[in-house]
Amino acid sequence: MTDVATARRSRITPEREAELYGAVLDLLREVGYDALTMDAVAARTRSSKATLYRQWGGKPELVVRAMRHTKPGAVGEIDTGSLRGDLHALVSREDDCVMEQNSALMRGLAMAMHTNPDLRQVFREQLIEPEMAEFGRVLQRAVDRGEVRPDCPALDFVVHMMVGGFATRALIEDQPPTRAFLTSYIDAVVLPALGAPTH
């Protein structure tokens, strides 16, 4: 988060901010990214469009910020003492029902990213890169503990592996990802690829 962004957002209360993000996510669920307009957000939240643009800059920024707001705490705060424990904790922060809702939103957004390069860029900068940096700290601790070799080539592909688990389950098997599925995927794929202990 830049200082400018912090300063901009500090003009509204956290409660009002949460209310706004909730309305954005409701609209996203109802009409999808492409049909979502700043006019509709303004009407739904009794804000002026000028305020929305001043606070967030534009639609991609507002939507990505709202998605980020659904995240249950920072990945980097997870520290169970083992990589397996950390990765299991990572996919257990949400119950299956919340995970299904958020994963439906995330799939919708991934679809929209396909045809909206500006959304793709904001998504990458504001959501993927911060998550990857935090993920990097979880992995670095595993390397420091000697669970993963520092030169393990799979370290570059942890996000690819995880996305594969989430997306393939949803798209090809027509089932939302569940904690049970994701923990077995971590034990069967992610930890063995990293050469880390699986129990």
Place this chain on the structure above:
Amino acid sequence: MTDVATARRSRITPEREAELYGAVLDLLREVGYDALTMDAVAARTRSSKATLYRQWGGKPELVVRAMRHTKPGAVGEIDTGSLRGDLHALVSREDDCVMEQNSALMRGLAMAMHTNPDLRQVFREQLIEPEMAEFGRVLQRAVDRGEVRPDCPALDFVVHMMVGGFATRALIEDQPPTRAFLTSYIDAVVLPALGAPTH
């Protein structure tokens, strides 16, 4: 392929069939799945709509059949003598340019699958399941050669791993998958997860 489908399709020549599929893929690139109509396919290929419906059954079937037609030969025919060789051969059947084109088509279709359950079902039945069955034969040979343990839990997730490589590269890194990327992904992720030799 059912006998009925074979009988239906046998009424047109392979050349005419290839021409039809080419036109469907052109339209898919031009307007996307949702805006593609059987009327447009009929006009572009100088066919009657009745013929198209009789031969293929509907839009999802016609589109999936056209996608399947772009596949460069069956996965099951690959047999290099090692799993690493087979998987590398698998991602080297197309050059990077063709792979980029087909992966753009496939991403577009994956987007459309999100909101078209009928397309999702046909895609799964006509493309994913046959590919997975052929993939299963490649993996079975690796098990028979002793390269992969028959109870290796990653055997259930090979498609998830591969989709993760393809999709994450395209969506998050904003780069199409290349042979160089996919072969390093196979060596870093897929083979180690399967406990198979990586060189």
